[in-house]
Amino acid sequence: MVQDIPKSVDIEYDALPARDDESVLSYDGRSVLVRIDGNRAVLPKVCELSGECRMVFAFRADGKRFFLCLDKADAKGFGYEALSRIRQVKADTQQYAIVTGFHYHCFxxxxxxxxxxGAQLEHCPQKRCMVCRRCAAEIYPTIAPAIILGIIDEENDSILLTRYADREYKKYALVAGFVEMGESAEMAAKREAMEETGLEIEDIEFFATQPWGFAQDLLIGYFAKVKGSREIKRDTQELSEALWVKREDVPAKPGEISLTSEMMWAFKSSQR
Ligand SMILES: [Zn+2]
Known part of the structure; x- marks a missing residue:
């Protein structure tokens, strides 16, 4: 999964200014400034930027510091590539930085x-937040908890797969949704199963969590067993498809960056 790519991540804020040889994250909408080198996404270094850019420290991964550029940057030999393309490149520290940096960019x-x-906010020079000079409010990056749910039909050795109706991600996924106010993650899992597929679930079992900067989420993965009827009543607004898929037919392979793929692979390879 994406957080497993770097050997180390250090999120502690570092107020020292960026050096020439450090990497810059610059986004424009849902695209990022990179050079695609073979199958790798390479970020520009500070010294490769043309023109002035306001920069703030983002995080450290594998001992290297990454900076977010607050202005649209330019660098010779680099161009803005869609984030959907970045999902396909080699899993390395720079890919992790791009996914996580997008969260900070959105913030x-x-x-x-x-x-x-309503006053204009400024970036706090000492920590990862925005401050209001008028009312002294401090605003920190928001992380939205969301659940991912693998619903298993043990009798038929199948898992429920879905396809979103209106997202850029078109491959098969699992039931998913945000945890709402006043809910535990397990309550959200039950509710989402019912809302998206009309299925009741039981024996909810935790699998793993994952930071997902593309959507500013913290994903919480569970497996559960279907309870009672296997008949799917699909939410047609949310999903274009919802179907039971036999274990051997699940379209999954190991080493993908998303928790969804990891869970699909866990089922296919009989770890669940
Ligand atoms: Zn204020």
């Missing part, structure tokens, strides 16, 4: 003005 895009008093 800055969505927090230009104070949500309490």
């Amino acid at each position: 800055h895009e969505e927090n230009r003005f104070c949500r309490r008093c």
Whole structure:
């Protein structure tokens, strides 16, 4: 999974300014400034940027510091590539940085003005937050908890796969959704199963969690058994497809970056 790519991640804030040989994350909508080198996405270094850019420290991965550029940057030999393309490149530290950096980019895009008093926000020089000089509010990156659910039909040795109706991700996925106010993750899993597929579940079992910067989520993965009827009543607004797939037919392979793929592979390879 994406968090397993770097050997080490250090999220502690580091206020020292960026050096020339350090990597820059610059986004434009849902694209990132990179050079595609073979099957690798290579980020520009500070010294490769043309023109001035405001930069803030993002995080450290595998001992290297990554900086977020708050302006649209330019660098000779680099271009903006869609994030969907970045999902396909080699899993390395730079890929992890691009996924996680997008979370930080969205935080800055969505927090230009104070949500309490409306004044313009500034990046805090000492920590990873935005501050309001008028009312002293401090605003930190939001992380939305969401569940991913592998519903298993033991009798028929099958798992329920879905396809989203209106997302850029078109491959098979699992039932998923945000945890709502006042719910535990397990309650959300039961509710999403019923809402998306009309299925009741039991024996909910935790699998793993995953930070998912593409959507500013923390994903929480569970497997559960279907309870009672196997008949699917698909939510046609959310899903274009929902079907039972036999274990051997699950379209999954090991080593993918998403928790969804990891869970599909866990089922296919009989780890669940
Ligand atoms: Zn304010």
